[in-house]
Amino acid sequence: MSATTLTDPRGADRIRHLPFWLGAVGVALAVFLALRLIGNEYGYYAGYFVLQYVVLASAWNILGGYAGYVNFGAAGFLAAGAYTAIFVRKAFGFDLIPGILCAAVVTGLLGLGTGYLTLRLRGVYFSIATLCLAVVLQTLVVNWDYVGGSRGAYVIRPMTIPPFASYGEYIFLVMLALAVITVGIARTVEVSRLGRGLQAIRDNERAAEAVGVPTLRLKLMATALCGALMGVAGAPLPYYSGYLNPDAAFSLAFAVNAIAMPLIGGAGTWAGPVIGAVLLASLQQAATVTISSALNLWIVGWILVIFVTIAPRGILGWFGKR
Amino acid sequence: MSILLKAERVGKRFGGFVALQEVDLELRTGERLGLIGPNGSGKSTFVNCISGDFAQHDGQVTLAGQPLNGLKPNERARRGLARTFQLPQPFNSLSVLENVRIPLLFSGAAAEATPRAMECLDQVELGPKALKLPRELTQVEQRRLELARAIALRPQLLIADEAMAGLSNAEVDEIVALLLRLNGQGVTIIMIEHIMRAVTAFAERLIVFVAGRKIADGVPREVLALREVEDAYLGKQ
Structure with missing residues (x-):
């Protein structure tokens, strides 16, 4: 029996999930109702854009934020999800929801395979390997006529899907649900045994290995989960835009934003990528509408430089939450 | 023997x-x-x-x-088999208690991780500092933390x-x-x-x-x- 008494010695074991899920569903409902009240189709369009990055940034954070393995291949995983959705639609007639599930499986396996091949590398070598993956995937897709090759692929969207008011509302709600689920998964990982192990790996991988943490197994789990969720972020993309080509799917903007958003919000916490994604994606949407979408990466670059200089622990670091 | x-x-x-x-x-x-x-x-x-x-x-x-x-x-x-390192290598973002809980979480004794971790910390007289971060410890305390983490798995x-x-x-x-x-x-x-x-x-x-x-x-x-x-x-x- 311990001679020391803490305020709550078992506090570290007891994590409450219900309030989080109720809160997340409540916020999602409020956002949806607000957009419905506004009643402008652009609201759904912009909302989808922001939420897509909430999913992508939260997924990146599982490996990059919790375990400290910086993945430069986010665009590759997102595009793999998008093209899986196109493939299963063309090959089997699967619609959006089954397409998302297939994308999760395919990109999860892709993440696992990538992890198996690259996780013995550390630091910048791992990052370069993930960047190479995106280049290899893009080359494959460009030369794969079945999914449109370099010409791209079209998805004919219906005007409405009952009972939703418009197709825009439907696809926004799908992405809203994916965002809630992804953030919930990220939080569950953070407070779980897996998350604790990943944090130990980030802090000191050699020491973690020495005290019995199965580092390779945890990293493989993280790459698979991270890959699956990034694929999920990309699967609705062809349905959202109605057309997808390799340049758009493998856009540098996805790779840069996936890294910049968690860093600006506060990497290594579930809330950081959400804050970073909402802030940066909203700003990019505003710039797109008011100035030009060509400025998006310029804005991200400047904000990233400013944050790395004055707030290296991100916005949450200001509040001592990390 | x-x-x-x-x-x-x-x-x-x-x-x-x-x-x-x-x-x-x-x-x-x-x-x-x-x-x-x-x-x-x-x-x-x-x-x-x-x-x-x-x-x-x-x-x-x-x-x-x-x-x-x-x-x-x-x-x-x-x-x-447990070991410590020439330079203390704590998990800096985790509390002292969490540092010692880590090996236990992956040992099949996760349910008893907190009481066992506290027992180890008490053994090295770090119990009162369980909720501090490793960087708040002195050099000798960091060495004791290394030992507590090493003995956690008995x-x-x-x-x-x-x-x-x-x-x-x-x-x-x-x-x-x-x-x-x-x-x-x-x-x-x-x-x-x-x-x-x-x-x-x-x-x-x-x-x-x-x-x-x-x-x-x-x-x-x-x-x-x-x-x-x-x-x-x-x-x-």
Whole structure:
């Protein structure tokens, strides 16, 4: 029996999930109702854009934020999800929801395979390997006529899907649900045994290995989960835009934003990528509408430089939450 | 007493450089072994071969009769082999308590992780600092945290690799007393150390490495009196 008494010695074991899920569903409902009240189709369009990055940034954070393995291949995983959705639609007639599930499986396996091949590398070598993956995937897709090759692929969207008011509302709600689920998964990982192990790996991988943490197994789990969720972020993309080509799917903007958003919000916490994604994606949407979408990466670059200089622990670091 | 650790003809090369040559060692359960030698003599290389940090090496290593060759460090840790490092290597973003809980979370004893971690922290007198971050600890407290984390899984063998480097005399005495207490609880300990005062106060058996070879093995007083050992440390007369 311990001679020391803490305020709550078992506090570290007891994590409450219900309030989080109720809160997340409540916020999602409020956002949806607000957009419905506004009643402008652009609201759904912009909302989808922001939420897509909430999913992508939260997924990146599982490996990059919790375990400290910086993945430069986010665009590759997102595009793999998008093209899986196109493939299963063309090959089997699967619609959006089954397409998302297939994308999760395919990109999860892709993440696992990538992890198996690259996780013995550390630091910048791992990052370069993930960047190479995106280049290899893009080359494959460009030369794969079945999914449109370099010409791209079209998805004919219906005007409405009952009972939703418009197709825009439907696809926004799908992405809203994916965002809630992804953030919930990220939080569950953070407070779980897996998350604790990943944090130990980030802090000191050699020491973690020495005290019995199965580092390779945890990293493989993280790459698979991270890959699956990034694929999920990309699967609705062809349905959202109605057309997808390799340049758009493998856009540098996805790779840069996936890294910049968690860093600006506060990497290594579930809330950081959400804050970073909402802030940066909203700003990019505003710039797109008011100035030009060509400025998006310029804005991200400047904000990233400013944050790395004055707030290296991100916005949450200001509040001592990390 | 039974043989806990057995190393047979353990060797390690780095390219053309031979860091360790055919070292044999039998360590009995409960023994307190001191491992000394000048810098570059192969002490840490030997320890890294035993702990699994060097996956590829010559020779065989067994712990309690079970072969360790081919096992990763985390698998060796779960079989009862713990180690500390020359420089404290805490998980800096996690609390002191969480640092000690980590090994327990992956040992099959996750349900008892917090009480067991507190027990270990109390053992090294860090209980009141359980909720602090490692960077808030002093140097000697960080060493004690390393030991608490190492003993969390109730190891059979603890390798303390220069656990007293950089500490004051009083702090060295404190760590030696702690290691003696752990040994009294049944933990077999290998202490690698340059501080002779600590080695002589702790070890009941002493091994000396020079240039990757074991040159002496015996009772500390007798080993330290050997001419070869004196030559190794002070140079040949």
